[in-house]
Amino acid sequence: MSAARYADILFAKKPPGEESNLAAYCEREGIPHILFENFSQVLPLVESIVKGEITKEEALRKRRVC
Numbered sequence: 268m269s270a271a272r273y274a275d276i277l278f279a280k281k282p283p284g285e286e287s288n289l290a291a292y293c294e295r296e297g298i299p300h301i302l303f304e305n306f307s308q309v310l311p312l313v314e315s316i317v318k319g320e321i322t323k324e325e326a327l328r329k330r331r332v333c
Contacts, residue, residue: 268292276301276316276323278309299327308332 271277271293277300279290293300303309312332315321 271298271300272296276326278303280304301327301329302331 268289271289277289277293277298279287279293279300279302281287281290281302281304283304287302290300290302292298301309301312309332312321312326312329316323316326
């Protein structure tokens with residue numbers, strides 16, 4: 268969790284029907300993050316960032332891909 272502050276973009280996994288400890292920590296600490304349920308949801312977003320189609324700031328505004 269201590270490294271969460273230093274990530275360029277942070278993805279926090281939230282399994283269906285469960286809470287995410289990382290997301291809760293990020294909320295408490297004001298750390299921007301994006302919630303996801305499985306990596307197949309994250310991959311298109313990461314590809315868009317790598318290709319320069321969107322910025323990490325634009326991605327973080329989504330806040331959730333699940």
